[in-house]
Amino acid sequence: SATSVRSEEDDFFLREVTPHMEEAIRRGLQYIDSEGHGTRDGGFSSSYPVAATSLGVLALMASGNGYDRGEYGRSVRKGVDYLLKSCQANGFISATSDPDGRMHSLGYAALALSQADGMVPRTLQQGLREKLTRSINLIVKSQTREGGWGYHYYGEAEDRWDEASVTICMIQALRAARNAGLEVDVSVIRHAQDYVRRCAKPDGSFRYSLAQNYERSSYELTAAAVSTLNST
Numbered sequence: 205s206a207t208s209v210r211s212e213e214d215d216f217f218l219r220e221v222t223p224h225m226e227e228a229i230r231r232g233l234q235y236i237d238s239e240g241h242g243t244r245d246g247g248f249s250s251s252y253p254v255a256a257t258s259l260g261v262l263a264l265m266a267s268g269n270g271y272d273r274g275e276y277g278r279s280v281r282k283g284v285d286y287l288l289k290s291c292q293a294n295g296f297i298s299a300t301s302d303p304d305g306r307m308h309s310l311g312y313a314a315l316a317l318s319q320a321d322g323m324v325p326r327t328l329q330q331g332l333r334e335k336l337t338r339s340i341n342l343i344v345k346s347q348t349r350e351g352g353w354g355y356h357y358y359g360e361a362e363d364r365w366d367e368a369s370v371t372i373c374m375i376q377a378l379r380a381a382r383n384a385g386l387e388v389d390v391s392v393i394r395h396a397q398d399y400v401r402r403c404a405k406p407d408g409s410f411r412y413s414l415a416q417n418y419e420r421s422s423y424e425l426t427a428a429a430v431s432t433l434n435s436t
Contacts, residue, residue, distance in 0.1 A: 233267055236260045237276045245300075246286035253299040254290055257283045258312035262319060270323040284320045287313050288328075291335040295342030296357055306355050307346075311373025314339045318380035333386070340381045343374050344392050350414055351399035367413045368403045369425055371396055372432045379436045397436065400429050 239248040239260060250256030261283035269276040271284055290297050290313070297313040317336045324332055346357055352366030353374050375396045382388040403410045409421035410429040 229267070233264065233276060236263055237279045245289070246282040247290075247299060248283060252306070252309055254287065254297055254309040255306075255312045257286055258309070258316040261287070261316045262312075265316075265319055265323070271320060271325070271328075273323070280320075280323075284317070284324065284332075287317055288332060288335060291339065293338075295335075295338035295340075297339055307353050307357060307370045308355070308373050310339065310343065310357070311353075311370065311377045314343065314377035315373070315380045318377065318384045318386075321384045336381060336384075337386055340378065340386055340388060343377060344389065347374075347392060347396065351395040352414070353396075365413065365415050366399070367415075368400055368410060368429060369412065371399050372425075372428050375400070375432050375436055393436065397433060400433060403429065 236248070239250075239256075246257075247253040248257040248260045261280055264276045264280050264283070267276070268274055269280050272278065272281045274280075287297065290299055292298060297310050314336060317332060317339075321329065321332060321336070342357070343353070347353060348366045350366050352368065352371040354365045354367055355370060375393060378388050378393050378396070382390070382393070399414065400410070402414060403412075405411055405419075405421055408426070409423075410426045411419055411421045412425060
């Protein structure tokens with residue numbers, strides 16, 4: 205039954221999450237919260253403020269905080285508001301201090317806003333969905349013929365350098381937006397998943413790009429690729 209499944213999951217986490225881990229999580233959330241109060245514009249201070257704010261908001265929401273709700277609700281609100289202010293007319297999401305940004309940041313921001321969609325007040329929800337829709341449309345239009353995305357936005361379907369770490373971010377964003385009820389062509393997600401699968405090397409690692417037979421791989425990318433393929 206559903207009750208018994210939940211009970212088994214609860215037992216698992218009670219066994220696996222040790223007091224040491226709980227303390228590490230608590231201190232990590234406190235640090236993220238302090239960063240959320242560290243800038244006047246609401247972004248979490250970083251060289252890449254959109255990406256850092258998005259990841260910070262995701263961590264705070266995952267711990268049970270909502271928009272102005274919960275122990276760290278104020279930071280969630282400030283972070284979400286900052287991301288909304290950073291949305292451009294064409295759908296790109298970038299900071300004033302980093303106007304060109306990177307597509308990684310767009311993917312993280314679209315993921316965070318997709319997760320925040322059901323948490324914001326109704327007065328904000330329509331505007332959030334409109335901005336998020338423009339961002340998702342930009343992501344879809346900028347997918348390369350190979351199925352991936354590159355570091356920067358150059359226009360629609362450009363045959364430029366595409367790269368697996370950016371592609372992983374976009375898969376997560378598209379899947380989250382689809383889960384939030386936005387219209388996302390599933391073939392776009394499948395094409396991207398296929399790109400990541402084709403990056404797999406015989407030794408089990410994942411290469412950064414299919415372009416020009418680029419062979420460099422890493423532990424970090426491999427972990428991210430496996431996690432993304434497993435969850436989407």
